[in-house]
Amino acid sequence: MNEADKGDTTEASNPFLPSPEDIQHWASVMGRAQQMMLEYALGQANQGNSAAASLFDPASWLQNPTTQAWAEQSAQMWEQGARFWTSLATLQPFTPAAEASKDKRFADPDWTGNPVFAMIRQTYGMLSEQLLTTTRQMQGLDEAARAKLEFAAKNMAEALSPTNLALTNPEVIRRAVETRGESLLKGLKHMLSDLSRGQLSHVDPDAFEVGVNIATTPGKVIHETPLYQLIHYAPTTKEVFAVPLVIFPPWINRFYILDLNPAKSFVAWAVEQGLSVFMVSWKSADASMKDVTWDDYVAAQVDAIDTVRALLDVPAVHTIGYCVAGTTLAATLAMLSAKGEADKVKSVTFFTAQVDFERAGELKMFVDDSYLSLLQQLSAPGYLDGRYMAATFNSLRGRDLIWNYVVSNYLLGNDYPPFDLLYWNGDTTNLPATWHRQYLVDLYRDNRLVVPNSLSVCGTPIDLRKIEVPAYIQAGRDDHIAPLASVWRLMDNLSGPKTFLLAGSGHIAGVVNPPAAGKYQYWTGDNAASSLEAFEAGATETKGSWWPHWIGWIAGQDSKKIAAKGARIPGKGGKKAIEDAPGRYVKQR
Known part of the structure; x- marks a missing residue:
């Protein structure tokens, strides 16, 4: 290797170091996503609540408690974002919040060890927390409306997790590379089978037979x-x-x-x-x-x-x-x-x-x-x-009973577990x-x-x-x-x-x-x-x-x-x- 080649290697040693344009772009993306979530949350409340409508009155905007709460949360988000980008630019490891480290969805080490996926995770965490916090602090809602809005916000946040997408889940990418795409093909097969049944499968539908290896007491x-x-x-x-x-x-x-x-x-x-x-x-x-x-x-x-x-x-x-x-x-x-x-x-x-x-x-x-x-x-x-009722009950624990299986069955192409309880749940x-x-x-x-x-x-x-x-x-x-x-x-x-x-x-x-x-x-x-x-x-x-x-x-x-x-x-x-x-x-x- 000559000296020029060595120099090129040094130049390319930090491929994840963000440029000013990168930072500006991601700030724009985060800002637009933040605005979209705000409009969604307020739009939901506005459908049946006149108090929420006042949020769109320019004369009362700055004095509105919800707006003030949003501003405080936004400031915290940008502070966290700046800290994250600073750690990334100096190649210092970013330490996620203690509660975030307990999230099983992000157990793969690349979510903290790889700067790109660490950025994706942190951005998602900030935006989802922003959505949930703003929803909880919404003024002028009765308890029933608040419960519905919080439920919708929680389900939206869980659905938007980067773990649910193949291109933003490091474990899925690694599995696809290791299996040369076979895992994705297997996952596609699972998905198409479920679509034909009109129901998300938690286990292999053919793994059990009532009266043969389940419900067998004489x-x-x-x-x-x-x-x-x-x-x-x-x-x-x-x-x-x-x-x-x-x-x-x-x-x-x-x-x-x-x-x-x-x-x-x-x-x-x-x-x-x-x-x-x-x-x-x-x-x-x-x-x-x-x-x-x-x-x-x-x-x-x-x-x-x-x-x-x-x-x-x-x-x-x-x-x-x-x-x-x-x-x-x-x-x-x-x-x-x-x-x-x-x-x-x-x-x-x-x-x-x-x-x-x-x-x-x-x-x-x-x-x-x-x-x-x-x-x-x-x-x-x-x-x-009954599939509609099953979907309703699954939505109450969407992270465990829906998205966990979307990732495992469809994205990772895992074999179905032989679990009789899950078979019953889908029957x-x-x-x-x-x-x-x-x-x-x-x-x-x-x-x-x-x-x-x-x-x-x-x-x-x-x-x-x-x-x-x-x-x-x-x-x-x-x-x-x-x-x-x-x-x-x-x-x-x-x-x-x-x-x-x-x-x-x-x-x-x-x-x-x-x-x-x-x-x-x-x-x-x-x-x-x-x-x-x-x-x-x-x-x-x-x-x-x-x-x-x-x-x-x-x-x-x-x-x-x-x-x-x-x-x-x-x-x-x-x-x-x-x-x-x-x-x-x-x-x-």
Whole structure:
């Protein structure tokens, strides 16, 4: 190498050193992006709020608190930007904020070690924080409008992350180079497959088959109506509790969340504890169910209870209602109480269920007139395609349930993980149009279930205060579907003896937590506490699964056991087997 060549090498040793033109250009880009986000945020507020409109009045612009807040945030952003460019120009490593370093999206070392990607990351962080901060500080908005605006801003910020684009994600670029483009081709295949299905896949759709390697606990379908099938599971103990258990899963999901595989199955575990277990499997709606209402689901729950009572010749059953099925079960119990038939139910267990929807969280944003109008259009065939509901729930955790899989499946071309829980999450159920709208309006929007005699089911006005059945109320600490504060309200609306249990984790993992896994924890405390805060203040933490605590509570209601024979064997009693579990309904799409 001659001296001239050495000089050229030195000249080109800092390829990422920005020129004055580069700095001017990026300042312009950041400024234009900042202005676009401001116009978007204010435009959203301006649609339904006159106070926000005053922001566009030049006479009040400088005096407006929102403008002042924006100016302060802008100054901070430019200060951070100047610090970043200074560190880059002097080839000093830029240290991101502590909270930014915890963001899993930017775990790849190039996001801090490579000046170009460090710049992209820092610019995104400043702009997204600017958008979110300004939204939070917007003046003149009621709480509902603010919640919607913050939700939209958060989702926009997550969607605009540079990790979601192939050309601005160093891991994607590196993978594409390493695989000579094969990763991108594989990702494209995944994407086109999802587009054809109309749904984002979290797992390989062909990795599981219901009844083969998922939902495999042995049993028989022993009863069937146009709305549900009733599964009776085979006993595994010589003796069983005299009082059987009837489980009502959410009608917006497949029942086998409680029977994923033998290691995770609540159903299999309950059978092993000596319970005679019956499971309701709801039919996925089609056009024939367009006129199905809440009355039909309440009547179905009563029918299941009466069917089991008659089959086993017992006066009462234990019941479990999970999520929205728990809400419906509360209405069922209120109706039975009003009719003097409360003694048909020995106990009720609520898995993450709500009856008072005042504090129901982000899902309340999906019950305004515009959303209900959209639902009406989407439900024109007489039912709502379950994929729309799945998209709604996924949007509540967009970073984890949408963009994480966009990057992994489409951009990186990773193989799908063989995860049964994610398979269940994508196995959507259609909803009857009339009933779905009724549920959103009467319960989520108008919160009528906790108003005595405001609602009637099957012709009977209901009052939750008449429910005196012993109740076990389970909530998840991190539940984003049925928030803890909302589930607690069951304690305020039921009149019988109540046991409250707070489980670690959320809406699914907080429930499906088998003892053998040794995961999470739960809290028990003063069931007479005047508030959730008082309960938590005096609660005792126990490591591991709460299921043993629950079965102890069940035994405390009635510990009598009988031989597991005769009608306790699926298909051997007055109800003959229709087909093997898990039945046809759970397989219908």
